[in-house]
Amino acid sequence: MPDGLAARRLTCRLRDGDPGAAFTRRWRARALTGAALLAVCSVFHLGTAAIGVAHAAGAAANAPSQAGRPALPVPNMPAPPRASLPGFNPPPASPGTTASGPVRAQPARMPFYVATRGTTTIYVLGTLHVGDPADYPANQPFRAPILGALAASPTLALELSPDELLVSQDDVSKYGVCRRDCLPGLLPEPLWHKLAVRLRGNPAALDAIKKMRPWLASLLVETYDSLSAGLQTEYGSEAQLQNVYIRTRGKIVGLETLPQQMRAFTGLTLAQQREMLAQDLVQTPAQNVEDVRTLHRLWRVGDADAIAAWQAAKSEKLARDKRISDSIDNKIVYDRNRRFVSRMLLIAAPNKPVFVAIGALHLGGRKGVLELLRQRGFVVEAG
Template sequence: MCLTSPLTPAFSYPSAPVPESAERVAPHLPFYIARKGPMTLYLLGTLHVGNASDYPRPERFRPAIRAALKASPALAFELSPDDLILSQDDVQRYGMCAYPCLRRLAPAALWRRLAQRLRDHPAEFAEIKKARPWLAAMLLDTLTALAAGLQTEYGTEAQLENIYTAGRILGLETVDEQILAFARLTSAEQLEMLRQSLMQTPERSAADIRELHLLWRAGDADALAMWQTRTTEKLAHARRIAEAVDEKTLFQRNRRFAARLLLMAEPEAPLFAAIGALHLGGSRGVLALLRQHGFDIQPG
């Protein structure tokens, strides 16, 4: 499953209704404080989909997170809001064909599996037919998130942007850097992404997303990294190729995020960074990389 990018899908859906029983207490979420001498980084693991109960009003986030936002003169996302808007043109340019090309790019057996999966979603199938395999995988994962009861409009970044008033909002990578991490995958790697998205029944895939959502709400970055590892091992069609996909779309970007955070960190000027939750934990995650550079990291 590819849940490591906030790139907006090429098609949209109606909003999910807000449940009457929505919780009134903000969930914990993976939130950490990294300190090195006079430098402080606040790190929040985000989820690019969610539901209304993840951000109960009026507070939306628990007090420690709100206090860190207020204290930070800069907020860093994977992509800045302006770049995220502009990214749609590049998603179309790098991820879509002018004609239904996916049938030509995918093996016949994989194409038949895709057609069977989307038999009840003709509009989405018509759009995915024109997608290259990497984007088709992302679009399928969006459908899975919807089936799990989650919506892109409740992604963490949008909720943070709605309440952040302390200063500037920055990006940790450019549009080209993020999109090309996927668009430059080899044909075999892109097809591995698509196979993973189709490996399980829709019900089993939705159950995996719900498990991820619960782990994110609980707030343990290492547990989320373990979920990612287990999921890759379970869904991998070709282990070596699957590991190459994770290296290029997850671990290389982790190193980029950590390097950019080190460049942005300033003495006596805390930086709040909101990064996809699957990028934070584990031995190759952003938290581990910052520890290697001498940061002391504690749960927030």
């Protein structure tokens, strides 16, 4: 079944009923067709993101946090009622027309960079784990330089390989879901009350989240915000890249293993998990939705350093405990940045370019992937 048709059928199921099963099938289908997981980060702070829950998920922007967090699926996540999606604006069915004829839609610019050291080339694309159909026009889903880089690269490297994505939901359930209602007892009473009030319009979600550990509950809240912003997981960058890449090549690898990605969350202390969830609840849902849209706009412009600066200011504003908040960023973003670069250098070889696609929030700033590549002797230029 073509990816587009499968996505439309899954979307209809989610819209019309059977939300829990639809989310499970949706995640399985995305894995089988090579789509990346939703950003579990807002998991890495962009990873705001994801959309299959147990981010109800990698969508995840990494929503605002999606760009940097891993794209982990949330198992059996109840869909938010359509009435709870303020500001949802379905994309137009066509790009529109003018007096002179149809308007030719242009792909999003996206953060795209070329890193070279001698005859070794690494192409780096900053992704969002969710997106809008308008980001990827059917006639040309990516800019010409990006398509050219894909065609020139024997290897496409994502955060996780497609094979790892196939089993990811089982691990998320194993480490993020309790057999009994555990979340109320793991949170301070004021924080639990705040979360319950946030989800009072969705009793099914409130009932499901009671069995989640705080880090997974945080991803669920972020995922709802991504959905409310009108973004869709099937239009995440990784899924669209694979649709283009596997037609002519097919060698797709992961920059980290599923256990490594899971440890970014399961290794968080209870204080760190509480801080993650508390940050998601500082603002109103409408404010969180606006942040998702702002991140999406910045990503479309394609400046990695501007995205990193915006995220740093946002983290400063939302942090309840600066020390703990910084430790979360180290665990979920910066430690992974170093792992990504080490893996890139193992894959890359002279005259054999590698195309790397990772959450956009991993790229910019003094601890970002681009700066780490410069420290390894690469010349990095905007593509």
